[in-house]
Amino acid sequence: MIATALFTLGIVAAVFLIVPPAEGLGNLVRIIYFHVPTAWLSVIAFFTSAYFAARYLRRLEPSDDESSARAVKIGFVCVLLSTVSGAIFSKLTWGAYWNWDPRQTTIFVLILIYGAYLTLRAAVNDRRTRAKVSAVYSLLSVLTVPFLVFILPRMYFSLHPTPLINSSGSIDMDRTMLAVLLAALADATLIFYRLMRR
Amino acid sequence: MNGIKILTVLRKELTAGLRHRAASASMLMFALTALACMSLALGGSPLEPNVLAALLWIVIFFASTVGLDRIFEDEAASGTLTTLKVYADAQSILFGKMIYALISLSALSTFLLPTFIVLFDCPVAEPPVMLLTIVFGLIGLSGAGTLVAALSTAASVKSGLFSILLFPIVLPIFLPAINLTSAAMAGGEISLTMLIPMLLFDAILLVASSILFDYIWN
Numbered sequence: 001m002i003a004t005a006l007f008t009l010g011i012v013a014a015v016f017l018i019v020p021p022a023e024g025l026g027n028l029v030r031i032i033y034f035h036v037p038t039a040w041l042s043v044i045a046f047f048t049s050a051y052f053a054a055r056y057l058r059r060l061e062p063s064d065d066e067s068s069a070r071a072v073k074i075g076f077v078c079v080l081l082s083t084v085s086g087a088i089f090s091k092l093t094w095g096a097y098w099n100w101d102p103r104q105t106t107i108f109v110l111i112l113i114y115g116a117y118l119t120l121r122a123a124v125n126d127r128r129t130r131a132k133v134s135a136v137y138s139l140l141s142v143l144t145v146p147f148l149v150f151i152l153p154r155m156y157f158s159l160h161p162t163p164l165i166n167s168s169g170s171i172d173m174d175r176t177m178l179a180v181l182l183a184a185l186a187d188a189t190l191i192f193y194r195l196m197r198r
Numbered sequence: 199m200n201g202i203k204i205l206t207v208l209r210k211e212l213t214a215g216l217r218h219r220a221a222s223a224s225m226l227m228f229a230l231t232a233l234a235c236m237s238l239a240l241g242g243s244p245l246e247p248n249v250l251a252a253l254l255w256i257v258i259f260f261a262s263t264v265g266l267d268r269i270f271e272d273e274a275a276s277g278t279l280t281t282l283k284v285y286a287d288a289q290s291i292l293f294g295k296m297i298y299a300l301i302s303l304s305a306l307s308t309f310l311l312p313t314f315i316v317l318f319d320c321p322v323a324e325p326p327v328m329l330l331t332i333v334f335g336l337i338g339l340s341g342a343g344t345l346v347a348a349l350s351t352a353a354s355v356k357s358g359l360f361s362i363l364l365f366p367i368v369l370p371i372f373l374p375a376i377n378l379t380s381a382a383m384a385g386g387e388i389s390l391t392m393l394i395p396m397l398l399f400d401a402i403l404l405v406a407s408s409i410l411f412d413y414i415w416n
Contacts, residue, residue, distance in 0.1 A: 001307055030208060031242075057413045076302050078302060085303055109366055112362075112366045113366040115362070116366060118354065119359060119362055120349065120350075120359065120363060122241045122355075123350075123353035123354055123355040123356070124353050125354050125356065126352070129352045130352075132413060132414060133349045133353075133414065136381065136410045136413055136414055137346075137349055137363065139410060140342070140345065140346075140366060140367055140406060140407075140410060141366060143367075143403070143406055144229075144366060144367060144370050147369075147370035147395075147399065148369075148370070151370070151395060152395045167199070
């Protein structure tokens with residue numbers, strides 16, 4: 001716990017003290033050290049929830065249902081934080097908070113799915129039925145991910161900076177920035193793991 | 199799964215649907231109200247094909263949620279779900295109800311589409327593409343809709359829940375459908391290969407619904 005907190009503090013310090021301002025973006029580039037890890041977690045949480053949902057349907061253990069729901073709750077908070085930070089970055093660099101860029105669409109659909117899942121859970125009173133229907137919904141919604149991640153961004157032109165793992169296989173980033181970003185991603189994953197284990 | 203049982207479930211649904219016309223009537227009237235509302239508000243001003251296509255699919259989506267959410271609801275309310283469980287296996291019930299959903303959505307579109315074309319003075323340059331797009335869209339809507347209807351039956355608060363649950367699932371069909379419909383209205387270069395992603399996602403939805411339905415039903 002303390003190690004995770006210290007690691008996070010280290011990352012925050014690195015973001016403000018070590019990372020150089022980026023060419024063309026200046027100090028705004030520091031937003032991505034918050035934006036990318038939260039977006040990363042919202043996707044990880046989505047798959048974690050689907051994994052526990054599948055496990056629940058196989059074994060019918062209530063603890064799997066609780067883990068699946070917990071992953072969604074963490075994912076929901078992360079997807080909101082990621083959307084807000086992304087919109088601020090978008091306003092400061094492209095001049096508008098929102099323009100239904102393919103990546104904005106993807107993240108918005110994630111918000112809709114997370115929201116629908118939580119609404120469904122809130123609407124079902126019986127514990128076993130709730131576990132069953134939410135597991136089925138979680139697995140059904142995970143089917144849309146390949147479409148949202150691989151097909152949709154190719155259908156429309158996007159202003160979003162190229163993701164780290166892009167089709168050309170190259171990484172266009174300053175080494176210090178890349179190292180801090182990767183460390184931030186590792187830290188976010190560690191925080192997620194801690195929250196899931198609580 | 200048994201072909202005869204699927205047909206029997208379908209026949210039961212059709213008979214029930216014809217006897218209690220409230221569900222289909224409310225679906226049709228909802229579509230008409232939405233169309234009238236949009237057409238009146240826009241006052242006959244000319245619209246681009248992409249706006250028209252989006253309006254058409256919004257009406258199709260919301261009108262279908264008005265009818266589809268009752269697929270399991272009436273039986274749950276009257277307490278006859280157990281009888282259905284005794285009579286047929288899960289897959290026959292799912293596919294029987296899914297085919298019924300597709301038939302009622304097709305009936306809805308047969309009414310909706312000409313009315314839409316007349317009210318909005320909508321051009322249709324490529325009728326075959328438009329029809330195929332609508333058919334593929336309806337297959338996806340009825341496939342996912344039947345499973346989501348089964349999920350939402352368990353909920354205590356139902357109003358609006360069905361459309362909230364259904365929309366993100368059918369989005370991979372909804373977006374290409376709007377694009378293709380717009381292209382079919384405007385004409386120009388359209389290749390039928392654009393229909394392949396829709397068809398693929400329809401197939402994925404049907405297979406997934408079939409696998410997941412066993413877990414809800416049993």
